[in-house]
Amino acid sequence: MTFPVVGMVGGGQLARMTHEAGIPLGIKFKLLSDTPQDSAAQVVGDVVVGDYRDLDTLRSFARGCDVITFDHEHVPTEHLRALEADGIPVRPGPDALVHAQDKGVMRERLTAIGVPCPRHRIVRDPADVAAFAAEGAEGAPGDGFPVVLKTVRGGYDGKGVWVVRSAAEAAEPFKAGVPVLAEEKVDFARELAANVVRSPHGQAVAYPVVESIQVDGVCDTVIAPAPGLDENAAVRAQELALTVAHELGVVGHLAVELFETKDGRVLVNELAMRPHNSGHWTQDGAVTSQFANHVRAVLDLPLGDPRPRAPWTVMANVLGGDYPDMYAAYLHCMARDPQLKIHMYGKDVKPGRKVGHVNTYGDDLADVRERAAHAAGYLRGTITE
Amino acid sequence: MTFPVVGMVGGGQLARMTHEAGIPLGIKFKLLSDTPQDSAAQVVGDVVVGDYRDLDTLRSFARGCDVITFDHEHVPTEHLRALEADGIPVRPGPDALVHAQDKGVMRERLTAIGVPCPRHRIVRDPADVAAFAAEGAEGAPGDGFPVVLKTVRGGYDGKGVWVVRSAAEAAEPFKAGVPVLAEEKVDFARELAANVVRSPHGQAVAYPVVESIQVDGVCDTVIAPAPGLDENAAVRAQELALTVAHELGVVGHLAVELFETKDGRVLVNELAMRPHNSGHWTQDGAVTSQFANHVRAVLDLPLGDPRPRAPWTVMANVLGGDYPDMYAAYLHCMARDPQLKIHMYGKDVKPGRKVGHVNTYGDDLADVRERAAHAAGYLRGTITE
Missing domain, CATH: 3.30.1490.20 (ATP-grasp fold, A domain)
Incomplete structure (x- = not known):
């Protein structure tokens, strides 16, 4: 079979979960990782250890890949242009990606196309x-x-x-x-995220708009869909994200982080052009996960259905706590909640470091939130009963 | 983190999908594969290429594994006993596995414990x-x-x-x-399968009983749950499978293939002590897949919820047809049905060879069946429109 090879630059958890999503698709995966211990490097077969800042390393890695995509936004723009000049499709391409790399460029461009910003x-x-x-x-x-x-x-x-x-x-x-x-400093009511996926031939899908709850500047909880968001506002936020994806020529997953103001407007906070923490709920809560759709998009395959599978899905990040060994807590969480979906990244535990996340879903939002918060807290060690 | 290492003997698609299920669990996976091209060897990081019939190879492979489990039942019983004597947990163990290896032993034992057989x-x-x-x-x-x-x-x-x-x-x-x-030769009405998972500490879960439709002796379609099976009969079949798992000391996934006779009795056809084709529907149709529960069981972790996520889930196997390149057909299937879940094994296409499967789910059985059958037929090349 002539199934293609996706080259993923960066060995973090996003690459790990993208590889996981690529396995059932039959897509071969090649990884450029900083170290052999990186989250994704532990689980991918074809791993090149090297520095993504070095053009020769990138060029050598890209040989044998049908497309290059990313776990992060840190590859220098000029290197991406060099790969494109070599004939390697880079998705998202450098002209789009610069908007996720440079917040000044992003603000200027969004303002020019009429997207509301702070x-x-x-x-x-x-x-x-x-x-x-x-x-x-x-x-x-x-x-x-x-x-x-x-x-x-x-x-x-x-x-x-x-x-x-x-x-x-x-x-x-x-x-x-x-x-x-x-x-x-926007005096926002809450933070939302509108996640969309766009393919080179222009097909795009929009996931339900979610609420994202940050603690100390780090995403703590995501609720899908955003509770109480009226349908018109949700559609407007999806349209906004689709517009950004189209105007900027994004290929793959685009996360548009939004402020919802107290008077019901939305302003764009940040953009990410890769699978994003605000979309992790889709692994267990949507027909097609953000990771699977990212793979499909960068290969210009038809996109999968982004619709939710349950009335409510909640994602809670698992941060490292004081105990380096989470295995006992993990066992406890599985026993307490047989429906819990745990996603561990294989990373060493350090206080405050994202080492995994949990997803819960169901009909009753309060119950779904409690189960996610309990598991994340128990794994971190802030809940002990 | 002291997350364990699962050693998987055999590089087929069951190992591939078990690895996929182990990634979110944070479980490290080590593979003993016949060749580097085997289905699982393409996607696992830590691969040893070697012959499972050679005890030294097995012993060397097992070092650094916390538990050994299997993609197939072909490892000689005496080798498994040698690994156990070395102190390596083997799950399922040789005393259980012999019943899936030797049909004579299986029939004798099932008859002894009162399980109906032909x-x-x-x-x-x-x-x-x-x-x-x-x-x-x-x-x-x-x-x-x-x-x-x-x-x-x-x-x-x-x-x-x-x-x-x-x-x-x-x-x-x-x-x-x-x-x-x-x-x-049992004059059966249809074939069913009762799939259960059991852990060393004796916890067990039972999946809904499914109907399995064979064509030319090969599984073609699985419908979950078995249509029209009355609730008492379903519970009896689940109890039968749980009894077999308990009596034989099975650890991990056990598939009990059953004949349903025209007068409503069930007789055991075959046993498999590993994830099984009749359980592939669980990847997209159950809260916890057979693969995830197999990993949890062999590590003696609490088992996940086996309940279905949709009223109907249908699995159809994708067999190789006359065209070695399925990629164009795969693209067509994705475009036709954005809800389709495709699982490709990375295997070369040969006529009649299982190279993947598709899962569909929904509320309307006729629609769910049509979508699965269409995709499987289109990928094989027997349907061209």
Whole structure:
């Protein structure tokens, strides 16, 4: 059979779960991993250990792959262009991916296509941060602070993001020498995510819009669908994500993280062009998971049905706690809830590190949430009974 | 984390799908495969290529495994005992597995524990086959033929099985020099399968009883649950399978293939002590798949919920047809039915070879069956529109 080979750059849990989804599809998987111990490298047969920042390594890896895709957004844009010039399909391509790599480029482009974003601009120094704050304070009480500062490249899970209350607090973000984006701190009601998948021939599917609950800047819980979100608002958020995917030429999974304001508007927070934590619920809660649809999209195969299989699905991240060995807790969780779906990443436990997630589903949201929260808490060690 | 390593002997599709199910569980998987091209060897990271019939190879493979389990029943019993003597847990153990390896031992044991089986006995030669037939013909019309002859070891998918209509036809089975079991040819209404999973500490779960439709001695379609099977009969079949698992000390997945007679009784046809084709529907149709529960059982972890997720799930095997390249047909099937779940094994296409299966599920059995049959037929090339 001439089934294709997908080359995945990056050995994290997203690559691990994409490989898992590729097995039933009969898709061969080749991995470029930083180390042989990385999450995905433990479970993939064809692993190349190497540095994705090195073009020769990438080129050598790409030989024998029918398409290249990614576990993360960190591959330099110029390397992706070089692979494309070599004739290797890169999906998502560099012209799309730059919007997930550079928050400044993303804000400029989304604003140009009329997608609502928080007020923002690139700032030069702490004094310019104060000026940005003052611009927001015009005609309103206060001094315009707090302001959110982000390095335009390199941040994730709250890293590379600062909330400052004065110009005096604004020195740190400039130290890295990377351009800094200032954004208004949106007084949001909650965070949502609209996940879509788009293929090169332009087919696209939209998953139900979910609510994403962050704790200390890290995703803690995702509820699918977002409770109480009215149908029109949900459709508008899906349309917004489909528009972004189309306008930016995204291929594969696109997560659009959104702020829902207290007056019911949505503003785009972040974009991710790969399977995303806000879509992990789809493994057990949707007809086709985000991982399977990502594989199908990058291969330009017809996409699978994104519809939910249960009225409610809840995902809770499992963070590392104080105990390095989770196996006893894992056994307990399986015994307590035979319907629990556990997804472990094979990573060493470190406090606060994402080492897995659990999915629960059912008809009663309170029950489904309790089961997910209990399992995640028990695995972390914050719940002991 | 001290997550265990499961050693899987055999590189076929059952090993491939068990590895897939082990990834979210965080279970490390080590494979002993005949070749690097075997179905599972393509997708597992830690592969040893070697001959399972060689004890030194098995012993070397088993070092570093926390438990050994199987893709097939062909490992010699004495080798399994040697591994156990080395202190390696073997699950299912040799005392249980012999009942899936040797049809003579199986019939003797099931009869001893009162499990209904077709009339049977070991036969010495064609004349003894005629005597066996005559014993069945007492007080009934006819000569007692046809009779089913099976070599007690080594058969699968219709191989090692003959249906003979006279002593003159009965020479072939004796040529292999393996003991031959004669059985009455049961005039069954249909074939069922009762699948259960049992763990070393004695926990067991029973999946819904399914109907299995064979074509030319090979499983073609499985319908879960078996249509029209009354609830008492289903519970009795589940109890029978649980009894077999308990009495034989099975650990892991046990498939009990059954004949349903025209007067509503069930007789045991075959046993398999590993994930089984009649349980493939559970991947998309049950809360916990047979593969995940097999992994959980062999590690003595609490078992997952075996209940169905949809009113009807249908599995159809994809056999190789005349066209070696299925990719175009695969694309067509995905486009036709976005809810279709395709499971490809990465095997070269040969006419009649099982190279994958499809699962469909839903509320309307006729629709669910049509979708599965269409996809399987289209992939094989027997349906072209």
